[in-house]
Amino acid sequence: MRVGNDKSLVQSRQPSGTEKRGSVPSPDYTDFHFNTKTAPAMSDEKYKTAIIEQAKKDQAAGKFQSDSAGFRNLVKSYVSAVSPDRKNIISQGLRAIYKNTRQEPKTFNLLDYMFGSVKYSKEANDVSYAEFYDSNGEMVASFSNGRWISYGTKAEDARESQLWGIYNQAWNSAARANGGTSSSIDVTG
Template sequence: MRIGNDNPFAQSHLLSGTEKRGNVQLPDYTDFHLNTKTAPAMSDDKYRAAIIEQAKKDQEAGKFQSESAGFRSLVKSYVSVVSPDRKNMISEGLRAIYKNNNPEPKTFNLLDYLLGTVKYNKEGNDLSYAEFYDSNGEMVATYSNSGWTSFGTKEENARESELWGIYNNAWNSAARESRGKQGAADSIYISG
């Protein structure tokens, strides 16, 4: 599940993948709801053009936002550019948790200074809960026995909102244009 910390757009979705570390099934980083840092696939101008083109295609096909695989792919690519490196944070965090024999966390200098912090609860080698924070102090992921939850950072949420604005405006323009063409076709048919 990906949840924005101050975002009213919460998604309920299990993000567990197939790999394990200890008793923890690692998240599926390819899932639409879980972003991790990636290099930009194109410039912001090209992203904008791709978003507008996708909106036009989706409107013509009668799809809107996440109903479209192309839209989901663009969102993931566009937002991941500003995402924290969740994959590395989680991997290093779990490695540190399993190295620590204490059921409650001590401060991990590596995580505090490079990756953020981890808070967790475990008994022996069974991890039941963990929180992962980036270096800005924003919670970016949690693990509980039921799976993973991803939290959007302020930067990710802003970039996703920007994409939605571009897409929605383009989709609405395409819908108005389509209705205009339909109205013109209807008037030609009526007058003919």
């Protein structure tokens, strides 16, 4: 489930549990919504063709968007091409946090969190809160209460919206072609 947060998409996930730096387990980069930079698997034109074909297959199978493993794989691949290198950003960020021996105050007020003046909270080697930003100044991830949250960047959100538009149009066209006017999805706002 994706949650809207000031026009960006966020996803909260349990840590993968496979790696750990200090008290912080690594996020699961294979998760559907926790993207990190990868090379595109194909050209944008080939992606468009693959998205349309996936929509047709999904419609025939009675599936829509994230109900389909093929759709989830396409989204992950398509969006990751414009994703920031979250894995490196988080790794470098955690390394810097653990190098810093300065203790952070235990209490923060709501305004500190709302306006981003708090980047992390650490007591000894226990990190309770951390925010991670890309080179554009966009928050790409945070860690709080033992959970990772991935925030979609403007580029990721735009690319994912583009994919949804292609997919939804193809899915609805396939539904009409199959005579299923009642099974088409209305994706207009």
